[in-house]
Amino acid sequence: MIGLEHYLVLTGILFSIGIVGVIRRTNLLMLFFSTEILLNAVNIGFAAVSKYYGDLNGQIFSFFIIAIAASEVAVGLGLLVLWYKKEGTIDLTSLQMMKG
Amino acid sequence: MEKYLYIALFAPLVGSLFVALFASRPKMLFTGILASAFIGISMIASFVLLFHVYNHEPLHVEMMDWISAGNIDIPFGFIVDEVSVIMMVTVTLVSTVVHVYSIGYMDHDKSFNRFFTYLSAFVFSMLILVMSDNFVGLFIGWEGVGLCSWMLIGFWYHKHSASWAANEAFIMNRIADLGMLMGLFLIYWNVGSLQYSDVFEAVKTLNPALVGTIGVLLFIGAMGKSAQFPLHTWLADAMEGPTPVSALIHAATMVTAGVYLVIRCGEIYTIIPQVGFGIACLGAFVAVFAASMALVNNDLKRIIAYSTLSQLGYMFVAGGLGAYWIALFHLMTHAFFKSLLFLGAGNVMHAMHDELNIKKMGGLYGSMKATAILMSVASVALAGIYPFAGFFSKDKILEVAFNEGAYFLWFALFIGAGLTAFYSFRLVMLVFFGEKKYGHELHPHEAQPFVIYALMPLGLLAAISGFFEHSFREFTTRLLSDYGVHLEHHIEVILIASTLGIAISGIAFAIYMYGKRGGFSACWEKSFGYKVLSNQYYIPKLYEMVIIKPFGVASEFMWKKIDVKIVDFTVDLIARVLYASGEKSRKMQSGNLSDMLRWMIVGIVILLALAIFYRPMV
Numbered sequence: 145m146i147g148l149e150h151y152l153v154l155t156g157i158l159f160s161i162g163i164v165g166v167i168r169r170t171n172l173l174m175l176f177f178s179t180e181i182l183l184n185a186v187n188i189g190f191a192a193v194s195k196y197y198g199d200l201n202g203q204i205f206s207f208f209i210i211a212i213a214a215s216e217v218a219v220g221l222g223l224l225v226l227w228y229k230k231e232g233t234i235d236l237t238s239l240q241m242m243k244g
Numbered sequence: 245m246e247k248y249l250y251i252a253l254f255a256p257l258v259g260s261l262f263v264a265l266f267a268s269r270p271k272m273l274f275t276g277i278l279a280s281a282f283i284g285i286s287m288i289a290s291f292v293l294l295f296h297v298y299n300h301e302p303l304h305v306e307m308m309d310w311i312s313a314g315n316i317d318i319p320f321g322f323i324v325d326e327v328s329v330i331m332m333v334t335v336t337l338v339s340t341v342v343h344v345y346s347i348g349y350m351d352h353d354k355s356f357n358r359f360f361t362y363l364s365a366f367v368f369s370m371l372i373l374v375m376s377d378n379f380v381g382l383f384i385g386w387e388g389v390g391l392c393s394w395m396l397i398g399f400w401y402h403k404h405s406a407s408w409a410a411n412e413a414f415i416m417n418r419i420a421d422l423g424m425l426m427g428l429f430l431i432y433w434n435v436g437s438l439q440y441s442d443v444f445e446a447v448k449t450l451n452p453a454l455v456g457t458i459g460v461l462l463f464i465g466a467m468g469k470s471a472q473f474p475l476h477t478w479l480a481d482a483m484e485g486p487t488p489v490s491a492l493i494h495a496a497t498m499v500t501a502g503v504y505l506v507i508r509c510g511e512i513y514t515i516i517p518q519v520g521f522g523i524a525c526l527g528a529f530v531a532v533f534a535a536s537m538a539l540v541n542n543d544l545k546r547i548i549a550y551s552t553l554s555q556l557g558y559m560f561v562a563g564g565l566g567a568y569w570i571a572l573f574h575l576m577t578h579a580f581f582k583s584l585l586f587l588g589a590g591n592v593m594h595a596m597h598d599e600l601n602i603k604k605m606g607g608l609y610g611s612m613k614a615t616a617i618l619m620s621v622a623s624v625a626l627a628g629i630y631p632f633a634g635f636f637s638k639d640k641i642l643e644v645a646f647n648e649g650a651y652f653l654w655f656a657l658f659i660g661a662g663l664t665a666f667y668s669f670r671l672v673m674l675v676f677f678g679e680k681k682y683g684h685e686l687h688p689h690e691a692q693p694f695v696i697y698a699l700m701p702l703g704l705l706a707a708i709s710g711f712f713e714h715s716f717r718e719f720t721t722r723l724l725s726d727y728g729v730h731l732e733h734h735i736e737v738i739l740i741a742s743t744l745g746i747a748i749s750g751i752a753f754a755i756y757m758y759g760k761r762g763g764f765s766a767c768w769e770k771s772f773g774y775k776v777l778s779n780q781y782y783i784p785k786l787y788e789m790v791i792i793k794p795f796g797v798a799s800e801f802m803w804k805k806i807d808v809k810i811v812d813f814t815v816d817l818i819a820r821v822l823y824a825s826g827e828k829s830r831k832m833q834s835g836n837l838s839d840m841l842r843w844m845i846v847g848i849v850i851l852l853a854l855a856i857f858y859r860p861m862v
Binding site: 163166167236237 | 837845
């Protein structure tokens with residue numbers, strides 16, 4: 145029988161994977177993947193807890209997060225394509241124009 | 245009538261503020277004339293008010309609400325009654341003369357404009373002091389005159405001695421003001437109001453011991469302003485200021501503020517005759533003590549300053565014994581002849597190129613007749629010779645002392661009268677008569693004519709103001725409690741004759757010693773008594789040894805050990821920690837997005853940890 149704790153463990157594992165990705169990766173595309181993993185880890189958690197309590201609020205919130213994640217990726221990928229055209233790389237270390 | 249009150253009060257302020265616009269500019273003659281004109285306007289308004297109060301009734305206005313918080317409610321109110329109108333007339337009259345005189349005296353000073361700013365500001369503060377209808381207004385004026393006195397004593401601030409004297413005067417007065425402030429707090433605490441009328445109504449029902457404490461505390465304030473022992477040393481040192489300042493502030497007006505306070509609070513002091521008697525004893529002591537120091541001093545202005553001190557002692561005797569109208573009368577006549585004496589001394593100083601040692605003068609009568617005559621008139625008035633002003637007022641004080649049965653007070657004042665006559669004529673003889681002792685390169689000359697004309701009214705008043713005694717008494721006793729001397733006629737005659745006798749013999753002795761014999765022989769100067777007197781009883785030395793030196797050592801300790809090593813160190817430590825942490829943490833700002841993300845995660849972890857483990861006490 146799969147219970148709440150299994151979902152939460154899955155959430156935790158996915159979130160950790162996402163965090164490690166955010167910390168370790170320098171490729172911007174991979175960073176976006178990591179961010180998506182983070183967001184969706186949270187979504188799973190919300191949906192599971194919502195089902196457990198019988199409260200729809202959590203699931204509604206998940207939808208919101210999916211929508212926001214989608215728009216964020218749309219904008220982010222657009223900027224990323226522009227950056228690639230300009231610099232020829234999408235490595236994070238090249239993004240240091242503001243360094244004092 | 246109200247408009248005259250406002251004109252009298254605010255004309256000096258307007259003059260001061262207007263002249264202040266030019267304070268840092270080089271000398272402009274019109275500033276002096278304008279300031280004098282504004283003071284003149286104030287004087288005319290004061291005289292109008294005097295006639296109004298004389299013929300009709302006192303004036304009381306509330307200009308606006310001032311302090312209104314909780315239970316305390318102090319309006320900005322002014323009262324022109326019999327006492328304050330006398331003070332106003334005296335102050336504005338002397339101020340006008342001093343202003344006009346200063347145009348001549350400060351002629352060559354490069355801070356001419358600044359001088360008039362301060363002088364007019366002083367007059368304004370003094371008017372606030374005497375016209376206020378409550379103790380808070382009085383206190384504001386009290387501090388205002390203290391501030392202006394500080395600015396004017398230290399007017400030549402580039403001279404170390406002048407700025408030192410200014411600070412001394414200011415600090416001594418702060419000590420006394422603490423006493424006064426505590427008195428005011430006590431009054432407010434027990435009465436709940438600081439209006440004169442409420443306070444004098446309420447003190448009648450208060451515990452006499454409490455009223456005694458209030459009386460003593462208020463008198464401590466008066467002691468500072470009026471330079472009574474042991475806070476007297478500042479007055480002689482204050483002579484570092486320009487001479488018109490000495491004439492106006494340190495003879496005629498500010499130093500009499502203490503006497504004014506005692507007169508104004510007469511209704512408090514009548515309840516506590518023991519305190520009043522203490523005031524009288526202190527006054528008599530100062531009268532003799534200061535006169536004795538004036539005997540041997542060779543500094544022209546210091547002699548007159550000690551004389552002021554001694555005369556203030558006389559006023560306190562009268563005030564302390566309950567003869568308020570006599571104290572006020574002596575205050576007024578003294579203002580006339582003492583400011584005249586100072587202004588004459590200013591003329592002499594100018595003629596002698598700021599020489600102050602009277603032993604180096606002599607024979608000035610030939611070149612400065614007008615000044616010599618005016619100063620002689622003032623000296624005769626000071627000595628109390630009939631029919632000059634001092635005779636009427638000073639003699640009354642001696643009669644009061646005798647009438648109260650305080651024979652030792654009377655005797656002290658009697659001796660003081662003799663000393664006064666001697667030192668004032670010692671000064672006149674040494675300065676104006678006898679042989680010339682100054683060098684041939686000096687060619688003394690009389691002051692400008694308008695300066696002499698400006699002094700004429702004071703000379704006239706010093707001569708005749710005593711004859712106003714009866715109308716003065718009738719006028720002031722409408723407000724003040726009357727004091728009549730009930731002595732048998734022949735005793736009174738004997739008293740007057742003996743006082744007059746000792747004064748005349750003092751004068752005669754001075755004229756004989758310094759006129760005929762050419763002064764005392766030099767062996768006197770080696771005697772113990774002379775040394776004690778010329779060193780002012782070693783009191784300034786004592787203060788330096790007992791108060792200033794230990795205080796300096798303590799301050800040095802506090803500075804080097806406590807301030808630098810503890811307070812400054814702590815403050816510096818905070819700054820150093822912030823600097824060091826900033827230096828260390830700026831490495832975080834590498835500009836690398838990856839690093840920033842890592843720091844962000846560290847931050848999230850810390851916040852999460854806090855959210856989980858830290859439970860605020862709810």
